[in-house]
Amino acid sequence: MDGSLSSVQNVLQVLKEFELRSGLAVSVQKSSFYASGLTQKEVDAIQVSTGMPNGTLPVRYLGASLNKNGGGGKTRHASLSKGLMGGGDQGKIYWRIERSIWVGWFKTEVLKGSLSNFWTMKATTTNSWLANKLFKLRDEVFTWIKMKVGNGESCRLWSDNWSPFGKLSQFILSDQTSRMGIDANSTVSDLFIDGRWMIPPARSEKMVQLHIFFTAFALTDTEDCYEWVIDDKPISRFNTSQVYQKLRGQETSVPWAQSVWITGGIPRHTFLTWLFILNRCPTRDRLRSWGLQTDVVCLLCNQEPETRDHLYFHCPFSFAIWEEIGRRCDLQPLKNWDHTMIQMQSLQGNKYKKRLTLLCWQSSIYWIWQERNKRLHNQQFRSSEAITTLITRQITDRISGYRLNSPAISSIFMQLWFSTQI
Template sequence: MCSVFLWKGDIDSHNSARVAWETVVLTKDQGGLGIRDLQTWNKACCLKLIWMLFFRDGSVWVAWFKEVILKGSIHNYWTTKPSISYSWLANNLLKLKDEVFPLIKLRLENGVSAKFWFDNWTPFGSLSTFLSNSSSRLGIHEKAYVASLCRNGSIWWLPPARTEEQVQLQTYLTTVTLTQAQDYYEWELEGKPTQTYSTRDVYTYLRGEINYVIWANTVWSSYEIPRHSFLVWLVIENRCPTKDRLLGWGLQVSPLCLLCNSTMESRNHLYHDCPFSFDLWSLAASWCRITPTRDWNDTVSQMIGLPRSKSKRHQTLLTLLAWKSTIYWTWNERNARLHFNVYRSVDTIFAVIDRQLRNKIMSFRESNPVLSSAMLQAWFSVG
C-alpha cells in the first residue's frame, strides 16, 4: 500500500519513486514519514542477541553459543571468524562485531580476562586497529591478557614507544591501576551506561545524527486531516508532478498553469503566485484573520511562526487546517482540469473547504469539547 501511494504504478512493477526511500524512513521531525528502515531495524534486533551474549548469562541459547561458537569464553567473540560449519545466524552475529564493538566497554579491574589487543578497554578502541596490527613489533603476543603486561598493579612492561599512537597508549596506561576485582563488561550507548537494551535507542544510534526540520510541527499538527498533511509534506519536498518537473523529465507537455493559463506551472507558482489559487487562499485566510502572502517560502514561514501558546492554540490549529485544505483542494482542482476537464470556481471550492473544516472540527467535539467549540466560534465569527 505504501508503495502504491508513494510511487507510480502497482506494487509489483518497477517505476520511478516520487520520494526517495532515504527520506521516507526519516522521522517526522527529520522531514520523513516515520516509517522504519527495516534493514537498520533488523540490525538493531540482531545486536540485541549480541547484547544477550555479554549480559544475559542465564539464557540456554547464550550458554550454547559461548560453548560451541566462542569456545567457552565471551572474550573470544572479537577474534572468532565466521565459518561454514556455523549456522546462518551465528555467522551474521559474528559479522556484526564492528557495529557492536563501540557499545560494549570492558571495565578494567584486575585485567586477568581482558585481551590486550581486542577488548574495548581503552579510549582508543581496539588496540589491534589503533596500533595498526603492530603486535610483532611490540613483542606482545596476539592472545596476551592485560594482566600479563603489568606488575604490582601499576608497572607496565611495554617496549619503548616508537610511534605517536604508542606514546598515547603508554600515557594512558600511567593513569591505570589494576585492582583485585573482576573485569566486567558494560553496555554504553551515546556515552551513557545502561543496564537494559532498547531496540528503539539502538535503531536511532545506527541511523546516526540527522538534523530536524523546522516545519515538522506545521505539517503534522494535531487534529489534522491526514491526506491534507501528506500532500503538504509532498509539496514542501517539491515532489508533486507539476509541469516544470514534467518538462524536466523530458515529457512533452504544455508548460502553462492549468488554473490561470498564463504562467509556467511550478510549486511556487501554484502556491500562491497563481491568481486563482491566491484568491482561494485569500478567502480562507480572511476567515482565519491572517494576511495572505503570494510567496511560497513566506507562507511557510508564516505558518511556522503561528503562536503556539495555549490561549492561541485553537486559532493556530484552525489556520493550519485551512491552509492545508487550501493546498489540497488547489491541487485537486488542478488535477480535475487536467484529467477530467472539470472546472470549478473559487467560491465552489471554498464551499467544499468550509464544509470539510466544519465536519473535522465537529468530529472531536466529544473528545475535546472546549477546543472544538473555540475553533468553531473562531471560524463562524467571520463566516
Template sequence: MKEKQTHTWLFKKLLRLRAEATQWIRITPGNGCSISFWHSPWSPFGPLLQRFGSHGPRHSGIPLSSSLSTLWNGSSGIISPARSLLMEQVHIHLSTITLSDSPDFPIWNSAGIGANNNNKFVISKIYDSIRDSRPKVFWNKAVWFSKGIPKHKTLTWLFLLNRCPTRDRLLSWGLQTDPSCLLCNNHPESRNHIFFDCSFTRSIWRPLSRKIGLTSPSDSWDDTARAVTNFTGTVHHIFLTRIAWQLVIYETWRERNHLHRGSFKGSERLFSLIERTITNRISSFRQDNPEYSSICMQLWLSMS
C-alpha cells in the same frame, strides 16, 4: 563473528554495522573473560585495534586473541612496557580496573555522542549523531506540528523543498509536456504559481486565510510560508492556521492531479471540503483531549 553464506542479507548488514555501533557501547569489566583486549570497547579509547591498527598486537607483544582476563594476574594487568603515548594511556586506564567474579556487562555510552544522558539509551541522540547536520529551516514548526494530518504535513514538506513534479520541473528533466498550469491554463505551472498566484488556488486561499485571521494574505509562496510560520496567537489559533494552510496545499494539488482523469470539483466544492476536513479533524480530538477539541471547535465556528 564472521559473515557466512548462510546468513541472511539483513543479518550481514547488521554485522557490518558493528564498528559504527561500537562508539555507543561501553563494556564494564567484570571477570574480563568475554572482553577482547583489542576488539571490545572496554576502555575510553574504543576498540584498541582501530586506534593502533593491524600492527598493534605485534608492536605491543599482546596477541590479537587476548582477553582482558588473560592479561590479569589476580591483582593487576600483566603487559609489556608501553612503547607509545597512547599505549601508556591504556596502561594507566588498566591500572584503574579491578577484575572480579561477576560477568562483564555492556552499558550505553552516552559520552560516545558528546552528551550525558545518565547512560540511558536515547534514540534521538543516535539519530542526531548519524544524520547530516544542517541549519534549521524557518518553516520547521509550520510543518511538523502536533495534531496535524500526516499526509498533509509530508506533502507540504515536499513543496517547501520544491520536490513535487510540477510542470516546470518535468520540463527541466527533459520531458515533453505542456507548460501551462492545469488549474488555470493562463500561466506556466510551477510551485510558486500554483501557490498562490494561480487564480483557482487564490480563490480558495484568500477567503480561507481571511477567515483564520491572516491579515493581508499574500499571493507569494515564500511570504505565505513565513506568515503562517510566524503567526502569533493562542495554540488553538496557530493550529487552525497551519492545518488550513496545509489543507489548501494538499487539496489543490490533489485536484490538479485529478484533472488528468477528467475529474473536477471546482473551487466552491473544494473550499467546502477543506472546511469540513478541519471540522472533522477537530472532532477527532474529542475523546483523547476534549478540552482542546472544544476550544478549537468554538474558535473555528466563531470565525466568519
C-alpha cells in the same frame, strides 16, 4: 491459546517446526504454562501432555504483568491471550519477543556467538543489508558502548571498549605490526595469571601508559557487562530516540519547520506541503524540465504556465479558494508563494488559532493539488466553491477527531472554527 488441549499441542508443534528450521529450541523443562478459567481436569490434561508445570498468576513476563482476567465471566484463555493481559502489555510482549529473537539470531549466526565479534568482523555479501549497515556504523558508535569489566572473561583485550585508551588495537598497535605475543581474541582475564598481570615489557610511551593503568586495575567476581555511554553519561538502558539523535547529529532547523510539522496535523497534507516547500512535486514546468513533452499551461485557469508559485496562489482559481479559507482564519491572503511562507512562519497570537490557520493552509494546498490531478487524469472538474466546502468539512472532521484525546482542546478549536464562518 484458547485453553484447549488441541490448541496447546498445535502451538508446541509450531515451536518444534521452528526449532527444526532455526536451530533455536524451547526448553520445556524450564517452561511453565499459565491458565485462567480452566477446570482442574483441563489443567491436569495439559500438564500430562506437555510435561510443563502449571504456574500461578500473577507473574511478570518480559517486563509485563500477567494477571487473571478481572471480568465476571468465565474465560478459557491460557498463556499469552487477551484474557490475561491488556492490549498494551500484549504489544509490549510481542515486540520484546520479536526483538529478542532477532538479537539471538544476530548474535548466534552473524556474530558467531560472541558480541565482541561485532568490532572485528567484516561486512560480507552473505550478510543481510541491515547487518552490514550495523558493521559500517561501528566506528561511530564504538565510544558509546562501554564494556564494564568484572572478571574479564568475556572482555576482548584488543577490540572492546573497556580501557581509558579506547580500542587498544588502535592505541598500541597503530605504530607497530606485532601484538607482542597476545592473541587477537585474548580476553583481559587471559593476561592475569597467578595473581599477576603478564604484560610484555614496555617498548613505547603508549605501553608505559598501559603498564601504569594495569598497576591500579583489578578484576572482580562479577561478570563483564556492556553499558551505553551517550555524551559521556552512562545510561542504564538503551534509548532508541537518544541514539538516533546522536547518529543523526545536530542540524540547523529550517525556518519553516514549525509551519509544516504541526501537532495534530493531517499526515498526507503535511507531507505534500513539505514536498511543495522543497519544490519536488511534478508540476508541469518540472515535467518539461525533465525532457517530457507536455503542455505547460495551468490546468486550473488555462492562463499561465503551471509552476508551484503559480498554483499557490497566483492562479485565480486557487486564490479564490485560499482567499475564502484565509478569511475564515482572520488572515489577509497573499498571492505570492514566498510571502505566504513568511506569513505562515510569522503567525502570532493564540496558539490554537495559529494551529488552525496552518491546518487550513495545508488543507488548501492538498485539495488544490487534488483538483489539478483530477482534471489531468480523470477529466473531472469541480468549482472553487466545491473545493472550499471540502476543506471546511475536513477541517471540521479533524477538529472533531481531537475529542478522542482531549475534549477540551477539541471544543476550543471548534469554537474558533465556527466563529470565523459567521
